[in-house]
Amino acid sequence: GAGGAAALERVMGGGPLSLVLGGLGVLLLFRMVRRLRPGARVRDSVVVITGASSGLGRECARVFHAAGARLVLCGRHAGRLQETVEELNETHPPSTVTFDLSEAGAVERAAEEILRLHGNVDVLINNAGISYRGNILETDLSVQRAVMDTNYFGPVALTQALLPSMVRRRSGHVVVISSIQGRIAIPHRSAYAASKHATQAYFDCLRAEVERYGLEVSVVSPGYIRTNLSRNALTGDGSQYGVLDRTTAMGRDPADVARAVLEAVRRRSKDVLLAGLLATVALYLRTLCPALFFKVMAMRARKEQRPEAAGGGGAGGGGAGGET
Numbered sequence: 001g002a003g004g005a006a007a008l009e010r011v012m013g014g015g016p017l018s019l020v021l022g023g024l025g026v027l028l029l030f031r032m033v034r035r036l037r038p039g040a041r042v043r044d045s046v047v048v049i050t051g052a053s054s055g056l057g058r059e060c061a062r063v064f065h066a067a068g069a070r071l072v073l074c075g076r077h078a079g080r081l082q083e084t085v086e087e088l089n090e091t092h093p094p095s096t097v098t099f100d101l102s103e104a105g106a107v108e109r110a111a112e113e114i115l116r117l118h119g120n121v122d123v124l125i126n127n128a129g130i131s132y133r134g135n136i137l138e139t140d141l142s143v144q145r146a147v148m149d150t151n152y153f154g155p156v157a158l159t160q161a162l163l164p165s166m167v168r169r170r171s172g173h174v175v176v177i178s179s180i181q182g183r184i185a186i187p188h189r190s191a192y193a194a195s196k197h198a199t200q201a202y203f204d205c206l207r208a209e210v211e212r213y214g215l216e217v218s219v220v221s222p223g224y225i226r227t228n229l230s231r232n233a234l235t236g237d238g239s240q241y242g243v244l245d246r247t248t249a250m251g252r253d254p255a256d257v258a259r260a261v262l263e264a265v266r267r268r269s270k271d272v273l274l275a276g277l278l279a280t281v282a283l284y285l286r287t288l289c290p291a292l293f294f295k296v297m298a299m300r301a302r303k304e305q306r307p308e309a310a311g312g313g314g315a316g317g318g319g320a321g322g323e324t
């Protein structure tokens, strides 16, 4: 507060520069002290991972398994989940629960099954998700709802179903994999960016509300990751996009992102942003100079809508395929 700033100014001998430097010093010290806190124990803890059949979810399964967690792997297809299980060795053989996150009843039943398996959940990783490419004018409302159901209402339903048992034990950690697009909205991603913005808001509210029960909430927001996300994305008419975009192909190694998720759990990080330089510039621009950001996004939308951009992600095919 003002008193603290005045005290700091006295100690630093006054002057705005010394005040800024002093502030930075205090911030650095605070971060160092936080790093000294003992990390949360992952070994033997029950970790539930949604979307564990591929991409980042499968890598999280590998990384948390190697750290000694007892895994519950979730996805829509038993066969694909089994492939993940078979890659892991025999210590703590993982359990699997098959359900579709976009079906409310199925999520409730899955939460009951998860609790029956181990009695409690220590870490819930809401990772499953689907992306979208399309022009709003040519997108069925049903597609907007479908993406929202999977990316937002699914994780919300699963979290709320498992939360009471965490509150009773005064222990638990909820992680959600959001995206840079939970912070900035880019053209031809309306359904996806909206679902991720909603995710960020909901889990920020949750964090504040459950702190008094000793529960942790981490929102992890990565940039592009090398997975099947773009191939599996929905287009405006509900069909699959089916293309591995250049941005996705050139994205981060999912194993690195999975290690960052493990680190977020160990360090009880509240908000983790895994942004490259361009995304960082875009985030600052959106906050500090929104008018310029909106101009850049409008130019990007026009460029992607040109016929020659289709296939690489023109509005018809979806948008922004090969471009950043």
Ligand SMILES: NC(=O)C1=CN([C@@H]2O[C@H](COP(=O)(O)OP(=O)(O)OC[C@H]3O[C@@H](n4cnc5c(N)ncnc54)[C@H](OP(=O)(O)O)[C@@H]3O)[C@@H](O)[C@H]2O)C=CC1
Pocket (backbone or CB within 6 Å): 050, 051, 052, 053, 054, 055, 056, 057, 074, 075, 076, 077, 080, 099, 100, 101, 102, 127, 128, 129, 130, 131, 150, 177, 178, 179, 180, 221, 222, 223, 224, 225, 226, 227, 228, 229, 230, 232, 248, 251
């Ligand atoms: N790849 C990227 O560039 C980025 C990804 N992310 C986020 O990372 C998360 C993981 O995606 P990623 O690994 O990249 O993509 P993948 O497409 O490889 O994996 C998505 C996973 O979600 C599951 N899933 C999809 N829909 C449903 C549903 N209705 N019910 C249950 N499970 C479902 C899929 O399981 P199955 O189809 O087998 O049922 C699959 O295991 C997502 O939340 C995504 O938004 C964030 C930033 C960047």
Ligand SMILES: CCCCCCCCCCCCCCCC(=O)OCC(=O)COP(=O)(O)O
Pocket (backbone or CB within 6 Å): 131, 132, 179, 180, 181, 186, 189, 192, 222, 223, 224, 225, 229, 230, 233, 245, 247, 248, 278, 279, 281, 282, 285, 296, 324
């Ligand atoms: C005058 C200065 C100009 C500076 C302009 C900077 C603006 C550039 C825009 C860059 C946007 C970065 C977007 C990053 C998006 C991202 O990382 O998304 C991650 C995902 O979730 C990927 O999902 P997708 O389905 O879109 O592949």
